[in-house]
Amino acid sequence: MAVQESADNLPLAEIFRAANDLVAAGLVRDWALGGALAAIYYVEPFSTYDADIFFIPIDESLAAGIPAIYGRLQARGWQVEGEHLLVRGFPVQFLAAIGVTEEAVREAERIDYEGVSAKIFRAEHVIAIAASVGRTKDKARIEQLFQQADLDKEYLQNILHRHKLKLPIL
Amino acid sequence: MKEKMRLKLAREPFAEKIRKVAQLIRLAKNFPRRQRELRISRSAR
Numbered sequence: 218m219a220v221q222e223s224a225d226n227l228p229l230a231e232i233f234r235a236a237n238d239l240v241a242a243g244l245v246r247d248w249a250l251g252g253a254l255a256a257i258y259y260v261e262p263f264s265t266y267d268a269d270i271f272f273i274p275i276d277e278s279l280a281a282g283i284p285a286i287y288g289r290l291q292a293r294g295w296q297v298e299g300e301h302l303l304v305r306g307f308p309v310q311f312l313a314a315i316g317v318t319e320e321a322v323r324e325a326e327r328i329d330y331e332g333v334s335a336k337i338f339r340a341e342h343v344i345a346i347a348a349s350v351g352r353t354k355d356k357a358r359i360e361q362l363f364q365q366a367d368l369d370k371e372y373l374q375n376i377l378h379r380h381k382l383k384l385p386i387l
Numbered sequence: 388m389k390e391k392m393r394l395k396l397a398r399e400p401f402a403e404k405i406r407k408v409a410q411l412i413r414l415a416k417n418f419p420r421r422q423r424e425l426r427i428s429r430s431a432r
Contacts, residue, residue: 227409254408261396262404264411331402364390365397 228305229254229268233335235293235304236270244285246273249325249336251318251346252310256358258328259340259366267301267308271318271338281313317345317380340366341373348382360387 239245249255252269276282290302290311301308314322321342328335338346344362347355362368377383396404 225409225413227405227412229405254405257404257408258401259397261393262399262407262411264415265408328401365394 224305227268228307230331230333231304232268232270232309233330233333235290235295236272237334238293239272239286239289242289244275244282244289246275247322247336248272249322249338251312251321251338251343253358255338256340256343256362258337259343260361261365267310269310269312271312271314271322273319273322274313283311283313286311317342317349317376317382320376320380321346339372340368341376344368344373344384345376345380345382348377348384349380351385356385356387359384363387 233250236245236248240247248270250258250268251271252267253263253265254268257263257265272281272286274281276285287297287302291297294304295309296303298308301310303309312318321338322336324342325336325338328337340362344359347358347362396407399407
């Protein structure tokens with residue numbers, strides 16, 4: 218039986234359970250945690266605004282099956298607020314994976330979080346995606362990952378090369 | 388020493404780090420309110 222998360226913690230196990238349910242329901246092919254929370258898997262904790270769940274859509278259309286996904290999550294009690302879904306007040310974004318993010322989902326690391334099976338972007342993909350976005354906070358994230366994560370530099374160079382990405386000057 | 392401490396935090400179990408993130412989010416939400424309350428109570432003196 219799954220461990221009940223305390224009300225003052227982030228509802229990450231509930232988010233992972235819901236994402237697994239979307240796969241079981243045939244609404245998404247695969248998914249993984251990306252963004253700041255994926256970075257935190259490898260570095261010291263820092264404050265973040267939301268959770269980013271990247272998914273590989275079943276539906277190849279522009280809508281990527283989003284209406285059905287939102288409907289399923291709303292049936293679990295999640296609320297829609299702008300571009301986010303809220304679970305116990307914590308914003309979650311479901312983002313259709315494409316290009317380097319799709320590869321990041323496919324090659325994500327499998328973890329067990331509080332008894333729930335989940336996938337999380339590899340540190341090298343977190344770096345490559347941050348390099349592709351290139352905001353100030355992305356540069357800071359790259360620097361932090363280089364300082365604190367155990368990186369496979371060859372794997373990182375391979376990702377950067379295949380997706381024609383360059384690391385920013387830190 | 389500070390770098391050592393940061394690395395130690397980075398090596399903590401993910402669930403523990405998530406608990407710390409939740410604390411940081413709570414602090415970030417509450418801190419501006421505390422600042423406002425402080426300003427109000429000072430101006431009331």
